[in-house]
Amino acid sequence: MRKPILRKNKILIAYLLIIPAASLIFIFKIVPIFISFRYSFYNYNILLPMDKEIIGFANYLNAFSDPVFYNSLKVTFLFTVLKIIFQIIPCFFIALLLTKKIKGIGLLRSAILIPTVTSLVVVSIIWNFMYNPHNGLFNLLLTSIKLSSQPFLTSPKQALFSLLGMMIWKDTGFITILFLAGLQEIPDVFREAAIIDGANKFQMLFRVTIPLLKRTTLFVVMITTIWSFQVFTPIYISTKGGPMFSTNTLVYYIFERGFIYMDMGYAMSLSVILFFIIFGIGLIQRRFIRADFEY
Amino acid sequence: MLIRKVSLWILIIIMMIICVAPFAWIMGASFKSEEEIFSSLYSISVYTFIPKVFTLDNFVQIFKVINFGKSILNSLIVAVSVTVSVLFVSSLAAYSFARISFPGRDFIFSLLIATLFIPFEVSMLPMYLVSKSLHLYNSYLAMIIPWIGQPFGIFLLRQFFLNIPRSLEDAAKIDGCSTLGIYWHVILPNSKPPMITLGLIQFLWSWNSFYWPMIIMEDPSKQVIQVALASLMDPEYLRWGWLFAAVTVSCSPVIIIFFILQKYYVKGIALTGMKA
Numbered sequence: 001m002r003k004p005i006l007r008k009n010k011i012l013i014a015y016l017l018i019i020p021a022a023s024l025i026f027i028f029k030i031v032p033i034f035i036s037f038r039y040s041f042y043n044y045n046i047l048l049p050m051d052k053e054i055i056g057f058a059n060y061l062n063a064f065s066d067p068v069f070y071n072s073l074k075v076t077f078l079f080t081v082l083k084i085i086f087q088i089i090p091c092f093f094i095a096l097l098l099t100k101k102i103k104g105i106g107l108l109r110s111a112i113l114i115p116t117v118t119s120l121v122v123v124s125i126i127w128n129f130m131y132n133p134h135n136g137l138f139n140l141l142l143t144s145i146k147l148s149s150q151p152f153l154t155s156p157k158q159a160l161f162s163l164l165g166m167m168i169w170k171d172t173g174f175i176t177i178l179f180l181a182g183l184q185e186i187p188d189v190f191r192e193a194a195i196i197d198g199a200n201k202f203q204m205l206f207r208v209t210i211p212l213l214k215r216t217t218l219f220v221v222m223i224t225t226i227w228s229f230q231v232f233t234p235i236y237i238s239t240k241g242g243p244m245f246s247t248n249t250l251v252y253y254i255f256e257r258g259f260i261y262m263d264m265g266y267a268m269s270l271s272v273i274l275f276f277i278i279f280g281i282g283l284i285q286r287r288f289i290r291a292d293f294e295y
Numbered sequence: 296m297l298i299r300k301v302s303l304w305i306l307i308i309i310m311m312i313i314c315v316a317p318f319a320w321i322m323g324a325s326f327k328s329e330e331e332i333f334s335s336l337y338s339i340s341v342y343t344f345i346p347k348v349f350t351l352d353n354f355v356q357i358f359k360v361i362n363f364g365k366s367i368l369n370s371l372i373v374a375v376s377v378t379v380s381v382l383f384v385s386s387l388a389a390y391s392f393a394r395i396s397f398p399g400r401d402f403i404f405s406l407l408i409a410t411l412f413i414p415f416e417v418s419m420l421p422m423y424l425v426s427k428s429l430h431l432y433n434s435y436l437a438m439i440i441p442w443i444g445q446p447f448g449i450f451l452l453r454q455f456f457l458n459i460p461r462s463l464e465d466a467a468k469i470d471g472c473s474t475l476g477i478y479w480h481v482i483l484p485n486s487k488p489p490m491i492t493l494g495l496i497q498f499l500w501s502w503n504s505f506y507w508p509m510i511i512m513e514d515p516s517k518q519v520i521q522v523a524l525a526s527l528m529d530p531e532y533l534r535w536g537w538l539f540a541a542v543t544v545s546c547s548p549v550i551i552i553f554f555i556l557q558k559y560y561v562k563g564i565a566l567t568g569m570k571a
Contacts, residue, residue, distance in 0.1 A: 010395060013474050017391035020384045022407060024444025026428075029410040032421035039421070087341055094310070110557060111311040114318070117553045117560065119503035121521040123547045125528060125538065126317045137320050140343060145299060169313070217362060219568060230414045233505050237500035237525055251416040258420045267420055275417045277311065 031275050040269035044264050054088035072253040079160060080228035087168050087175055087224055095179035116173035123235040127166040153238055156246040163234050163247060175220055184217030222285045229278055249273055319344055325353055325539035332535050353540035363541055365516060366523035373519055374501035376439045381497045382490055385448030390478050392455035407446045423510055437511045448493050451566055455489040456482060492559040520545050
């Protein structure tokens, strides 16, 4: 039995050890949440911080009658849903491919990670030029096979999809590795049992592999959702929310109102709304994980 | 059988090309003169990727005229400071969470980890206000300090520390080692792989960060590389050759570091998935 003094000492040390990390996280991650709640009830212009006054729910009421806000919700949701569909399915198959023992498959794994480790700024700049209507790489390729060149980022119809393509390209590495890790965690036992039972390739895929990947898949969906809601940098660099608000995601709109229109109070209220949306989606998705615990 | 193998290989090669081609295009273009960049517009050829006349002019210009070297230095200062601090601070906290039981331990840990789910973009404006009120604005410290508290780091290291065999610790305790001594002499020396993994992930993350430095740093001479790059897109300063050269300089070290430490990075991603 430890002496009480030594035990107290140990607890003291324990707290001391976590204080640096915990206090920093508290100050810079937890406190800001409360602040955004608080200032969302104010009329806060950063250039005139002394003039702020409480205006109750006015910011929220404005938000709910703000067409640009609704548009940003639409843009964000559209982007998110498309990203989930078009990211997850290809990445799953690439991960399957990566499990095969083909010579040089490691090269593919490295290649898909290069876009992932590169900064979003660099990727946005490169793709911005690839999408250039006059001399971008894509239009060069299109015209060389006698197809007409596309406006891409300059067209309200194509801009969002152009950004989508870029982000899918960038995140493929990360998502694929997540699937790969999940695949490698499945004990061989299951596959061996299935082979003994005479399963063919399709049955193996749909009856064994995919069901066993439920947890991984749900995690992938969660992370893709959260990341899709965060898309900011490419928009800032390429389209600034346009053309015609077609790429004006919620996060970008928050930035615009906060740092360009200087309307911090309103921007905070939008941040709070965003917080609850993500929180809500996170809760719903976690329900799925809880309900389907596999092995 | 052979057809299957070959078509699979073709698929693999196409995918690799898709991943690498954009970089090759920009890097090739960075060695072209301004005139050549505009002239190779009309049809695709090998010269789309390879310069007819190889020139280092763009690279020279970005270092001389817009002081790109300073931006690189700034990014290095910030990224290295954050990474070293995160490794130190996170390992201390992770050790405490993993090896010492104290009241409130699990609650505090869950709370810290929960913050991982708050997207940066939600907390960013108020973080800006908090930082400013602490007089952390327009300085290197402002770009460094807010990021030292890194819940992912604590999570990752704690996972690892939990798996270090108790026998090592017990042996040290018998030799009269204190709690802190165990941290220094037992835990740390046996934690090289996760520390490298965390260090790599954190370094890349700091090197690539954009939104925070952009809003918190007004002085262009202290600005980091990503923001400097973005400002080169400004129509006022836009010279394609320079932009391409700057892009090449920014992402080459990252790609090289990644290749060297690949397996650590992949491990890091896999650990993220295990959290589920």
